Amino acid sequence: MKELLLLSSLGVFALIAEMLNIRKLIYPLVIIGLLLNIGLCVNDFGQNELVYGMLKLDRVALTFTILFSFIAILWFTFARDYFIDETNLSDHFALVLFSLVGVFILTSYTHLVMLFLGVEILSIPVYVLAGSDKRNIYSNEAAFKYFLLGAFASGFLLLGITFVYGAIGSFNILQLVSASMSPFGISQQLLIIGLVLILFAMAFKMSAVPFHFWAPDVYSGAPTVITAYMATIVKIGAIVGFYRLFSIVNSFFSYYLGILLLISVLTIVVGNIIAATQTNVKRLLAYSSIGHAGFIILGITMLSSATAPITWYYLFSYALSSIAAFWVLLIVSQQTDSEEISAFNGLIKRNPVLAGTMTIALLSMSGIPPLAGFFAKYFILINVIGKGYILIAVTAILASLIGVYYYFKIIIAMFTGTSENANGIPVSGFSKLVMILISLLIIIVGVAPDLIFQFIFSKN
Amino acid sequence: MLVLLLVLLPVLFVLLTLIFNERQAKNISLFGSLATLVLGIYTFCQFNADPTNAGFNYHVSWIKAVGADFHIKVDGINIILVLLTTLLVPFIIQSSAGRIIKNPKSFFSLILFMQSALLGVFLAKDALLFYVFWELALIPIYLICLVWGADGKEKITFKFFIYTLFGSLFMLLAIIFIWLHNPSMNKSFSMRDFYLIGAHLPARQQLLVFIAFYLAFAIKIPVFPLHTWQPDTYVNAPTQGTMLLSGIMLKMGAFALIVWLIPVVPLGWQLASKWVIVLSVISVLYGSFMAIAQNNFKRMLAYSSLGHVGLIAAGIFAWNLQGVQGALYQMLSHGINVVAIFFVADIIFNKMQTLEMNKLGGIRSVSRVFSVLFLIALLGSVAMPLTNGFVGEFLLLHGLFQYSTIACVFAGLTVIIGALYMLRAYQNMMHGETNSLTEKFGDITTNEKILLACFAVLIIFFGLFPNLILHVSEQPVKELIDHVHSVTNIIVK
Numbered sequence: 023m024k025e026l027l028l029l030s031s032l033g034v035f036a037l038i039a040e041m042l043n044i045r046k047l048i049y050p051l052v053i054i055g056l057l058l059n060i061g062l063c064v065n066d067f068g069q070n071e072l073v074y075g076m077l078k079l080d081r082v083a084l085t086f087t088i089l090f091s092f093i094a095i096l097w098f099t100f101a102r103d104y105f106i107d108e109t110n111l112s113d114h115f116a117l118v119l120f121s122l123v124g125v126f127i128l129t130s131y132t133h134l135v136m137l138f139l140g141v142e143i144l145s146i147p148v149y150v151l152a153g154s155d156k157r158n159i160y161s162n163e164a165a166f167k168y169f170l171l172g173a174f175a176s177g178f179l180l181l182g183i184t185f186v187y188g189a190i191g192s193f194n195i196l197q198l199v200s201a202s203m204s205p206f207g208i209s210q211q212l213l214i215i216g217l218v219l220i221l222f223a224m225a226f227k228m229s230a231v232p233f234h235f236w237a238p239d240v241y242s243g244a245p246t247v248i249t250a251y252m253a254t255i256v257k258i259g260a261i262v263g264f265y266r267l268f269s270i271v272n273s274f275f276s277y278y279l280g281i282l283l284l285i286s287v288l289t290i291v292v293g294n295i296i297a298a299t300q301t302n303v304k305r306l307l308a309y310s311s312i313g314h315a316g317f318i319i320l321g322i323t324m325l326s327s328a329t330a331p332i333t334w335y336y337l338f339s340y341a342l343s344s345i346a347a348f349w350v351l352l353i354v355s356q357q358t359d360s361e362e363i364s365a366f367n368g369l370i371k372r373n374p375v376l377a378g379t380m381t382i383a384l385l386s387m388s389g390i391p392p393l394a395g396f397f398a399k400y401f402i403l404i405n406v407i408g409k410g411y412i413l414i415a416v417t418a419i420l421a422s423l424i425g426v427y428y429y430f431k432i433i434i435a436m437f438t439g440t441s442e443n444a445n446g447i448p449v450s451g452f453s454k455l456v457m458i459l460i461s462l463l464i465i466i467v468g469v470a471p472d473l474i475f476q477f478i479f480s481k482n
Numbered sequence: 483m484l485v486l487l488l489v490l491l492p493v494l495f496v497l498l499t500l501i502f503n504e505r506q507a508k509n510i511s512l513f514g515s516l517a518t519l520v521l522g523i524y525t526f527c528q529f530n531a532d533p534t535n536a537g538f539n540y541h542v543s544w545i546k547a548v549g550a551d552f553h554i555k556v557d558g559i560n561i562i563l564v565l566l567t568t569l570l571v572p573f574i575i576q577s578s579a580g581r582i583i584k585n586p587k588s589f590f591s592l593i594l595f596m597q598s599a600l601l602g603v604f605l606a607k608d609a610l611l612f613y614v615f616w617e618l619a620l621i622p623i624y625l626i627c628l629v630w631g632a633d634g635k636e637k638i639t640f641k642f643f644i645y646t647l648f649g650s651l652f653m654l655l656a657i658i659f660i661w662l663h664n665p666s667m668n669k670s671f672s673m674r675d676f677y678l679i680g681a682h683l684p685a686r687q688q689l690l691v692f693i694a695f696y697l698a699f700a701i702k703i704p705v706f707p708l709h710t711w712q713p714d715t716y717v718n719a720p721t722q723g724t725m726l727l728s729g730i731m732l733k734m735g736a737f738a739l740i741v742w743l744i745p746v747v748p749l750g751w752q753l754a755s756k757w758v759i760v761l762s763v764i765s766v767l768y769g770s771f772m773a774i775a776q777n778n779f780k781r782m783l784a785y786s787s788l789g790h791v792g793l794i795a796a797g798i799f800a801w802n803l804q805g806v807q808g809a810l811y812q813m814l815s816h817g818i819n820v821v822a823i824f825f826v827a828d829i830i831f832n833k834m835q836t837l838e839m840n841k842l843g844g845i846r847s848v849s850r851v852f853s854v855l856f857l858i859a860l861l862g863s864v865a866m867p868l869t870n871g872f873v874g875e876f877l878l879l880h881g882l883f884q885y886s887t888i889a890c891v892f893a894g895l896t897v898i899i900g901a902l903y904m905l906r907a908y909q910n911m912m913h914g915e916t917n918s919l920t921e922k923f924g925d926i927t928t929n930e931k932i933l934l935a936c937f938a939v940l941i942i943f944f945g946l947f948p949n950l951i952l953h954v955s956e957q958p959v960k961e962l963i964d965h966v967h968s969v970t971n972i973i974v975k
Binding site for chain 2: 328331385390391392396397400401403404407408412415416419420422423426427430434437438470471472475476
């Protein structure tokens, strides 16, 4: 409950700060607030607090809240640079903070209406933020597309929830266990259909194939800062929301196994293949994020006691690399007015820190040891092969190989491309420091994955 | 601790090279590589004296969740390759003296970083650690070829990278497969456990794992038909890159055959040995014949390298004492010889700006010392008795003969064909009349003379005293061979 109140009040504070004209305080206070949030979560470990019977702050909720709070801290540091000239910094921050409340609900819900509420609270601010670059027609298109399709998906979600309620007579997802033993035939079918509809809605939010068509346009139309937010935190919310529900469902409904396998394999393959054809880096990163979502869904499909830590680890390494990649992309595209791969030409000479950060982030995303991304993919592959799906593992590996191809297009451009503009790119010292920290974190988490597993998951 | 120091010392010097300024980069990295060489020789001597010293083993837990340990250990087999790596890197770094290298800090630190990764590959006793080091060694050589290579490098180096990565991913699948088939509760990646697990798998599964591993190693060595990345990459890479690739990196693949492929899936070896030996012999012949057809000296050397390592692979798959010992010795010899000859090519290119053999000629009359030292390196490559190449090739052919006479006859053709293209190259470039181009050859620098003389000494030294090396690896090789034969129930005559 405390975390919920904290995040909400941070959002309210950001709004009020605009009125009271204390804009300069917003960033430090938000960071302190998020750090406090992490502290509260660490403190609450093992208590399994039930909030009004609708949210349960169990291990999954608390660890993923720590995750998104940490990534949010990095995002706010990144966004602060972008908004430095904007007069509506506080509006943007407030919307993001409210959206974080939605993510929190998604990590901890046990009541299906909370699932819906979480998805809406997460998405609606992002609809607005996607269109926040008012003078850019692509931004308007992105917001409109996202809103329309997102509302449609939410409709499916609500219908699915209604069916599930009709089938088991309760909104509590923990009661799905007893529902499976129910001898009533009609309820069983209704339950299955309801869950499938919810699955489709969550797949939309996670940008899984074939519900991904909104993602490339929305990601590339929205301002880069917001795209980074969508690619990291919105994905975390959607994936954890999906995981909470389907970790219970999956253990005793084998129907969904086929659908989930199909979705995950399609997502991995389609995401990586189409990304290989892109020359616009933002769109490329959008498609690659679809590919990564596919891997995570595959990991969740292979349900086991280790799924939560593995998903956490993957989301952590992916979010770190994403923030770093989008940050560098933002700086480079502001400098060169282009988001094409050619904008990165010769970056190693123009600004080695940017190039190094980008290289480490891209190497991690493509799964090169000993970086974090390799172990993340590797742990998922162990589970996949362990359950006997060797062909799927081979497909996933080949798709990652395609991933190497397009990530390396950018790396090659950075190291060997020649650009007419040979000036250095100015980056503030603070930004450089944070970028170097992110790179170091990616390397450390990769070299010693045990740190994560023992540290975060030994608390229970 | 000694073994940990071996792997970490180059990394320390990477940091030192990066800290100081560009002019010092080569000297610092050279000093670092010499320090590592001293350490390597010291380790070798200590190992000779007392193989059971605790300093040779470093074993800590790494990822408890999956049972992976950071386990590196010196044994009779990898000490030879450790010696090779530590021996060659100072030569590789010093060969750049007198050449203009842009961004020397990055260049030399990449070379040292690669040395560390290579040492890790050879010393790793844990499959996941082995895999991580294997992949890690790819990054610096990729960057070296990409940034300092000749024209057309992007496509060629990328082909090299993707090709190798493709194989490595199949190796990853095989490693996970074996890890999963651990019957005990505590899964582990250790080499010892992999030998035990693999031996108990059904033959069909062993064959599949064999193919997966073989794919990775065959691409690395390379073996026909997975070799197409090699000639272009060798020719386009900077000289130091080519030396690293041909001198040490391809030995990674051959080493892995001995230690990570055959003992892990003995039945797979038994089923597939005929085919892989056929492929290796085809590789030998293909490389040798293609070498005859080349006019560019460096390209000819690339194909010749392909031929030589095909023989190493064939000898390994014959899997008897002579074959494997010969392979280990030839790895050492070929490493020295090929680096020496690529250095010769680099000297010629530096002065003449071309390696087209029909455009050169008569260099012998301009530089006597160079021609003598070139000839010694060449004879080592051609496996003339008294050189290191002879010991290696003789043992390999002996081992192959025990497996199959026909294979040995065909593989033995490499000796003749090798002599053909090498001596013809020498004749074309060194003998005859000087033309307008080669008149300006001048004499080679003192540095080049010293390096070539060192190579010549090593070639003859290892040709005269092979037992220094061979007796170290004899016992471990015998144990591995016995392990495989006990699983496949072959009676050794």
